[in-house]
Amino acid sequence: MISLGQVTYRFSDEYSGRVLRFISRNRIQAENITTKGGYTCLTIPMELKRELENELKAIGAEYETVSRSGLMYRLMILLRKKGLVIGSLVSLVVLFVISDLIFSFEILCDDNVIKKDVMNVLYQNGIRAGSSISGINMTMAERDLKEKVSGISWAGISIRGCKVIIDVIENNPQPERRERRLPTNLVAKEDAVIESVEVMDGQLMKPVGSAVCKGEIIVSGNEFFDRKYYHGTVEKHTYFQRYTRSIAKVYGSFEKTETFFQPYFTTEKMTCGEPETKSFLYIFDTEIPLFFETDSECLISPEVYEPMTFFGFELPVGRKSVELTHYSYTQRPISETEAADRAASLAETYEHNFLSEYEIRDRSESIKTTEEGVYLTVKYSLYGEISEEVEFFIKK
Amino acid sequence: MKNLKEVLINTGGMYSYITITSDSTVMIEGCTQIVECNEVLVKVLTKLFSVEVWGSGLALNSFSNSTVSVTGSICSVGLERRKAGEPL
Numbered sequence: 001m002i003s004l005g006q007v008t009y010r011f012s013d014e015y016s017g018r019v020l021r022f023i024s025r026n027r028i029q030a031e032n033i034t035t036k037g038g039y040t041c042l043t044i045p046m047e048l049k050r051e052l053e054n055e056l057k058a059i060g061a062e063y064e065t066v067s068r069s070g071l072m073y074r075l076m077i078l079l080r081k082k083g084l085v086i087g088s089l090v091s092l093v094v095l096f097v098i099s100d101l102i103f104s105f106e107i108l109c110d111d112n113v114i115k116k117d118v119m120n121v122l123y124q125n126g127i128r129a130g131s132s133i134s135g136i137n138m139t140m141a142e143r144d145l146k147e148k149v150s151g152i153s154w155a156g157i158s159i160r161g162c163k164v165i166i167d168v169i170e171n172n173p174q175p176e177r178r179e180r181r182l183p184t185n186l187v188a189k190e191d192a193v194i195e196s197v198e199v200m201d202g203q204l205m206k207p208v209g210s211a212v213c214k215g216e217i218i219v220s221g222n223e224f225f226d227r228k229y230y231h232g233t234v235e236k237h238t239y240f241q242r243y244t245r246s247i248a249k250v251y252g253s254f255e256k257t258e259t260f261f262q263p264y265f266t267t268e269k270m271t272c273g274e275p276e277t278k279s280f281l282y283i284f285d286t287e288i289p290l291f292f293e294t295d296s297e298c299l300i301s302p303e304v305y306e307p308m309t310f311f312g313f314e315l316p317v318g319r320k321s322v323e324l325t326h327y328s329y330t331q332r333p334i335s336e337t338e339a340a341d342r343a344a345s346l347a348e349t350y351e352h353n354f355l356s357e358y359e360i361r362d363r364s365e366s367i368k369t370t371e372e373g374v375y376l377t378v379k380y381s382l383y384g385e386i387s388e389e390v391e392f393f394i395k396k
Numbered sequence: 397m398k399n400l401k402e403v404l405i406n407t408g409g410m411y412s413y414i415t416i417t418s419d420s421t422v423m424i425e426g427c428t429q430i431v432e433c434n435e436v437l438v439k440v441l442t443k444l445f446s447v448e449v450w451g452s453g454l455a456l457n458s459f460s461n462s463t464v465s466v467t468g469s470i471c472s473v474g475l476e477r478r479k480a481g482e483p484l
Contacts (some may be wrong), residue, residue, distance in 0.1 A: 017432070020431070024440075029458060029460045031457045031458070032456075
């Protein structure tokens with residue numbers, strides 16, 4: 001039998017005989033019936049309290065309640081503490097309210113651009129951190145996502161707890177297609193000597209071995225045809241003209257001279273002082289700085305986010321912190337040797353950035369030192385594609 | 397004749413089981429009345445016997461199915477057949 005509680009009574013032992021008879025006659029469940037020091041104590045379930053008290057009153061016994069225990073009494077004690085009751089009710093109401101709020105988003109996509117677009121569209125549809133889950137019109141939002149977010153072919157929204165999960169399927173990448181169909185010429189982009197030509201369309205204007213100046217037409221998109229026929233014994237010609245897009249690969253060799261200058265000082269970024277930790281209070285998607293001033297010229301470390309948790313659930317409230325280190329630019333004097341090394345490094349960077357498409361057949365350099373710094377002049381002998389496409393109906 | 401009487405008593409549920417679990421617990425089934433309960437003596441009546449449990453620091457627990465248990469330091473358990481005509 002599940003008892004809601006128990007009550008222990010104490011009364012004079014002169015009444016114990018009658019009380020015991022009452023207990024055995026009515027088969028009352030009683031525990032710890034003891035007689036000690038002229039008093040009898042017994043414990044009965046709370047449900048039988050009224051019955052025993054009536055009997056005790058009927059026989060004229062004076063009794064007192066020694067103790068109460070059990071779930072019901074504990075509940076009554078708790079109910080007497082109004083602060084606790086009100087606090088529990090408030091907590092329940094708060095839990096009920098916040099269980100209907102959106103705390104976080106998860107977009108199942110790796111592309112940051114798509115993620116940003118999805119968040120923008122959701123924001124426009126009123127789906128944002130802190131808004132009500134029951135107020136979301138998922139059908140409309142999904143439709144909007146499919147229409148407005150470029151790069152996705154399907155979107156689905158589901159809700160797990162207080163988190164909105166957006167599943168998107170990205171478009172399959174389309175193969176690149178060359179849309180240019182205008183008539184074009186291929187012109188020389190350097191003063192060079194043509195070494196080999198592969199013409200697929202267009203009329204070759206310069207043969208292999210000839211020199212071309214920058215801008216000179218190598219393959220023309222304006223083709224002329226001369227059809228020769230005989231009318232009797234008379235030779236006749238018919239001329240045709242056709243515009244086409246010149247497609248060819250023209251390889252040639254050319255020379256290029258570049259000068260790199262390095263002064264006798266260098267500018268470097270120097271950190272100063274110890275890193276300073278700045279914290280932000282993070283509520284939903286809002287970051288509230290917990291400091292008053294900041295310096296823009298600082299190196300910023302990656303953000304560290306520490307969310308608050310409630311029984312294992314991550315709340316949309318937490319603390320974000322970053323480490324800021326102040327820096328400044330300083331000029332450091334350097335030696336002539338270091339300046340020459342730095343000039344060589346500049347040349348190397350230039351080759352890596354601008355001459356990577358060419359084959360460097362020969363390279364000669366000369367160094368000239370002045371009072372300001374070091375001049376490094378490099379003469380390159382290069383081989384590679386020397387033509388570029390130019391639309392000839394459009395004035396450039 | 398005696399056997400017939402025994403059978404009638406047995407089938408009528410007149411006997412009660414007394415279980416001495418240890419020197420600290422005695423269980424008495426079929427209890428009709430608790431006569432006395434103090435620190436040294438617990439006396440209860442069954443249909444045929446008066447049961448006395450002697451000891452020290454005794455306490456009685458009564459259950460709704462006419463069963464009582466005596467706990468404490470038990471020295472002896474005594475049985476006395478009840479006289480004919482004694483009220484149950």
